[in-house]
Amino acid sequence: MSARPAHPAVWAALLAALAGCAGAGKPVRHQFQITAFVYQPATEPVRAGDTLVFVNHDAVPHTATAAGGAWDSGEIPAGGTRTVVVPANGAGDYKCIFHPNMHGSLTAAK
Amino acid sequence: MNRSARTLAITLSAPALLLLAACGDKDDANNSTSDTTTVAATPPPAPAPAAAPAAGATVTDPQIAAIVVAANATDSASGVLAQQKGTNPKVKDFGKRMETDHGGVNKQAVALVTKLNVTPEENPTSRQLTQGGEQSRQQLSGLSGAAFDRGYIDHEVEYHQTVLQAIDGTLIPNAQNAELKALLQQVRPAVAAHLQMAQDIQKELQAQP
Numbered sequence: 001m002s003a004r005p006a007h008p009a010v011w012a013a014l015l016a017a018l019a020g021c022a023g024a025g026k027p028v029r030h031q032f033q034i035t036a037f038v039y040q041p042a043t044e045p046v047r048a049g050d051t052l053v054f055v056n057h058d059a060v061p062h063t064a065t066a067a068g069g070a071w072d073s074g075e076i077p078a079g080g081t082r083t084v085v086v087p088a089n090g091a092g093d094y095k096c097i098f099h100p101n102m103h104g105s106l107t108a109a110k
Numbered sequence: 111m112n113r114s115a116r117t118l119a120i121t122l123s124a125p126a127l128l129l130l131a132a133c134g135d136k137d138d139a140n141n142s143t144s145d146t147t148t149v150a151a152t153p154p155p156a157p158a159p160a161a162a163p164a165a166g167a168t169v170t171d172p173q174i175a176a177i178v179v180a181a182n183a184t185d186s187a188s189g190v191l192a193q194q195k196g197t198n199p200k201v202k203d204f205g206k207r208m209e210t211d212h213g214g215v216n217k218q219a220v221a222l223v224t225k226l227n228v229t230p231e232e233n234p235t236s237r238q239l240t241q242g243g244e245q246s247r248q249q250l251s252g253l254s255g256a257a258f259d260r261g262y263i264d265h266e267v268e269y270h271q272t273v274l275q276a277i278d279g280t281l282i283p284n285a286q287n288a289e290l291k292a293l294l295q296q297v298r299p300a301v302a303a304h305l306q307m308a309q310d311i312q313k314e315l316q317a318q319p
Contacts, residue, residue, distance in 0.1 A: 037299040059218035060211040060300060078214050098207055099303045100310075 027085075029053055034062055034076065037102050045109035048088045052106075055081045064104065067093045169284050172231035175223045177281065178294070179216055180236040181273055184243030185266075186212035191247050192262050200311050201259045204266070208304065215297055222293055256318070263312045270305035277301060 027049040033040045035057045046052070054064050056076040064073040064082075070089045073082040075098075086106070096102035169177070185208050192205025223230060230236075246265060253261050277298050285291035 036296055037303050058214075058300070059296070060214040078218075098210075099307070101303050101306050 027051060031055065032064070032104070034058060034064075037062075037096075037099060039064070039102065039104035042103075043105045043107060045107045046086050046090065047109045048086050048090060050086045052084045052086060053081060054083070060098075062096045062098060062102065064094050065097045066090065067095065169233070169235070169280060170231065171285060171287050171290055172228050173233040173236070174281050174285055174290060174294075175219065175228055176230035176232050176236040177239065177276075178219050178297070179230055180239040180243075182212040182216040182219065184239050185269060186216070187243060188247055188250070188262070188265070188269075191250060195251070195254065195258050196262065197255050198259045198311075198315065200314065201263060204263070204307060204311055207307070208266070211300055211304065215300060218296075219293060222289060226287060226289060228287070228290075256315075260312075260315050263308055263315055266308040267305065267312050270301055270308060274298070274301050274305060 028047070029051045030044050030046060031053045032044070033055050037058065039054075052064070052071075052073070054062075054073050054076050056062050056078060059078050061075050061077050061080075063075055064084070066072065068089070070087050070092070071084050071094075073084050076082045091106045091108040093103060093105050095104070189205040189208030189210075189212065193202050193209070196202040196205055250258060250261055250265070277294055282291060282294045282298075285294055
């Protein structure tokens with residue numbers, strides 16, 4: 001018995017599904033703007049392995065530091081940028097250790 | 111705050127702060143002046159509040175620039191003193207933060223006025239901020255240990271409250287240049303954050319025996 005070739009539409013659907021699977025695991029860059037002592041966005045869904053990019057538009061240095069200490073941008077100088085890779089336990093609240101009333105939050109992306 | 115601590119706070123803060131507050135609200139300034147006169151048992155040579163701009167008086171952009179520079183330089187210098195004389199680690203850290211942040215804001219302010227070709231114009235408020243700051247630091251220098259920590263933090267709370275009031279009531283409303291106004295609006299959250307930080311430390315210090 002000879003195998004019957006799959007219809008092109010079936011192949012297209014299979015390829016799209018595979019592409020979708022690959023995309024789910026690919027690290028994503030998330031950019032955060034710090035302006036007037038506020039992180040924007042204030043809440044962001046992330047996965048372990050994603051990269052956080054903090055851009056400080058203020059005239060003073062800030063940090064983005066996980067409340068539990070899982071990750072820390074270090075000092076983000078005035079006008080500077082720092083990146084952090086999200087660790088496995090990276091979701092949760094974070095703040096600026098220089099200005100503790102500055103808060104942000106990472107949630108676990110589904 | 112007990113009466114002696116309150117007296118210290120008002121005495122220390124008055125020289126640098128009264129005139130800035132006077133720009134925005136005549137009644138508040140008069141009340142503060144009265145407090146200073148009443149409580150200063152060993153009165154410092156407080157700058158004359160009468161030299162302040164009249165209540166409701168407009169301040170020009172060059173005058174605002176001078177006030178911003180003076181206010182930041184004064185608190186930055188007090189922060190240096192706190193790092194030298196403070197004993198509580200949070201007080202020392204706060205002093206370092208004031209030196210860094212107010213220094214950073216001043217760099218931004220100077221860059222802006224240079225770009226705008228505005229020459230800061232000294233005025234009674236800016237002069238009193240500078241002179242009052244020097245007097246406050248002189249008084250704080252005579253304190254040590256926990257007395258210094260409390261005196262400095264009480265001063266910082268009142269200082270930032272008054273600066274915030276001046277930003278909202280006088281500086282932003284009077285700023286004519288859009289970029290200068292935007293700078294003041296950007297600075298405001300820093301002052302508000304500093305006030306919150308100082309109040310938090312003040313509470314901790316007050317809770318200590």
